[in-house]
Ligand SMILES: NC(=O)c1ccc[n+]([C@@H]2O[C@H](COP(=O)([O-])OP(=O)(O)OC[C@H]3O[C@@H](n4cnc5c(N)ncnc54)[C@H](O)[C@@H]3O)[C@@H](O)[C@H]2O)c1
């Protein structure tokens with residue numbers, strides 16, 4: 001069993017290891033990983049120990065090996081299909097973000113309610129109406145849904161994608177979603193990031 | 208000294224405590240806070256212990272008192288001024304997000320390079336050109352900058368806001384910013400959220 005706090009750090013380790021791989025580093029120590037990721041070596045060793053016997057004491061970890069292990073644990077060795085509900089300013093920015101495709105996440109369905117958007121195409125995907133979303137999302141094979149509707153539309157959007165068989169939701173709308181226990185939800189809240197930055201400002205001011 | 212991992216959780220505790228406050232809860236236990244925030248009671252007690260002697264064993268914490276303490280530590284008892292660099296799809300979505308104002312973050316300057324945007328007004332703020340950004344951001348009193356430019360414009364945008372006296376940056380562009388040691392940077396990476404969701408999918412599939 002991998003603790004939730006460890007899972008949160010694995011993508012960060014992966015990002016740093018991919019940078020090391022691109023720089024043709026073959027072996028890396030827990031100290032190097034910690035430095036690249038802004039954590040400490042003991043935390044890195046503890047987190048990676050949940051993935052099995054991976055490193056060699058005194059020498060370090062094989063970079064290719066570690067990239068493979070973490071990718072497998074994160075279930076990203078194959079492409080993951082994503083449905084987008086709400087194609088407004090935020091939805092369009094996420095759809096256009098190259099970082100998702102680079103990590104194997106592929107948009108396969110877009111849903112909205114705006115008559116001016118429904119029926120139009122963007123990069124080969126036709127924007128469909130919420131009323132048709134259950135069949136569209138099911139037929140698309142989407143496993144993850146990103147919800148970027150206004151707050152008052154988010155729960156209904158979640159209900160529809162869950163009915164379509166989606167088991168993982170990234171929610172950007174500022175409401176707490178109610179979903180069955182076998183559906184994972186991650187809530188994005190950029191205000192939390194601003195509050196953390198505000199903490200450092202307060203410290204800087206001697207507060 | 209408050210550890211970085213504790214700081215990351217304080218905004219989440221605050222969000223839950225504000226919900227409790229709205230529901231007229233006067234006293235709350237570490238167990239209740241843990242349940243609302245998806246963590247465990249020992250972690251809550253340990254985190255809050257860094258803020259001083261706040262709870263009473265066996266009774267719990269005074270909700271109003273805790274809200275006050277955490278707000279003070281996070282430096283959000285006063286409004287924080289924010290500059291936005293890059294007014295594209297993502298920038299416009301952040302500018303229009305009511306969650307920031309609700310938590311005391313106020314936009315005071317917007318910067319872009321697109322001639323079709325520069326000089327136009329949105330809600331009383333005139334979009335200014337990057338060339339004028341240093342004076343504009345300094346004059347606005349912005350303490351935090353949000354960077355939502357394309358990747359190739361992000362470092363130059365950071366240099367300009369740092370020169371203007373900004374000490375905290377929320378970076379949405381997919382590049383690692385180089386800033387002086389007294390400037391705090393938080394990197395937003397929604398792909399990390401998708402990778403964490405993918406982990407739960409892999410577990411669900413019995414992977
Ligand atoms: N989590 C954060 O930090 C953060 C930051 C910025 C914005 N947001 C939130 O993201 C959401 C989207 O913001 P935006 O700026 O793109 O808004 P927007 O108004 O530009 O876009 C919303 C889109 O959703 C569509 N829509 C409306 N109701 C719908 C429904 N029931 N089902 C499907 N689609 C529906 C609209 O037609 C529109 O295309 C909002 O809830 C906003 O509060 C969150």
Ligand SMILES: NC(=O)c1ccc[n+]([C@@H]2O[C@H](COP(=O)([O-])OP(=O)(O)OC[C@H]3O[C@@H](n4cnc5c(N)ncnc54)[C@H](O)[C@@H]3O)[C@@H](O)[C@H]2O)c1
Pocket residue numbers: 092093094096097098099292293294295296297298318319320321324337355356357358359360361363364378379380381395396397398
């Ligand atoms: N972190 C994440 O998870 C995530 C998600 C989505 C998008 N993004 C990133 O956010 C950024 C913005 O995305 P978008 O969809 O809004 O793009 P966009 O093209 O719609 O908007 C970019 C805006 O920046 C302006 N601009 C260009 N160069 C500039 C410069 N040097 N200085 C100031 N302004 C400049 C443009 O005129 C435009 O208004 C991109 O870097 C994108 O990769 C990140």
